Structure formats: C-alpha cells, structure tokens
Amino acid sequence: MLSAVLRSDIAIEISVKIIDVFVAMRRFILANAQVFQRLDTLEIKQLETGKKWFAFSKMDIEAAEMLVKLEEVLVLNSEG
Secondary structure: OHHHHHOOHHHHHHHHHHHHHHHHHHHHHHHOHHHHHHHHHHHHHHHHHHHHHHHHHHHHHHHHHHHHHHHHHHHHHHHO
C-alpha cells in the first residue's frame, strides 16, 4: 500500500480513502445486485430477439428473390 512505502500522514489518509471507496463500491454492487441481474437478463433477451429478427429479415429477402425468379419464369412462359 501507498502508506507502507511513503510513510507519511498524507499517504495514510489517501490509503484509507481508497479503502473507503472500495467498501462503498462493494456496498453499491451488493445493494444493486438484483438490478444488475435484471439488466443482464434483459440484454440476453434483446440479443436473442435481434437474432430472430435477423433470421426473419433474411427469410424476407430470400422470399423476395424467389418471387422475382417466379415472375421471370411466368413472363418467359407467357411469351413462349
């Protein structure tokens, strides 16, 4: 720790403040653990939904391409 190396009152004070900050962070994380868990769950659901929408949009593109090909075949058959 800083106070062990510098051995001054200021170094000791800063070391205590650093420890206090880590304690406060730990309390904050523990107090909000449920919120963090819910955010993680929401993010996972959002990613899954995004994958589904991507699959649907890909299917839409493939269906549109098939319709274009079908129209081309129908036009060729009507001309022939």
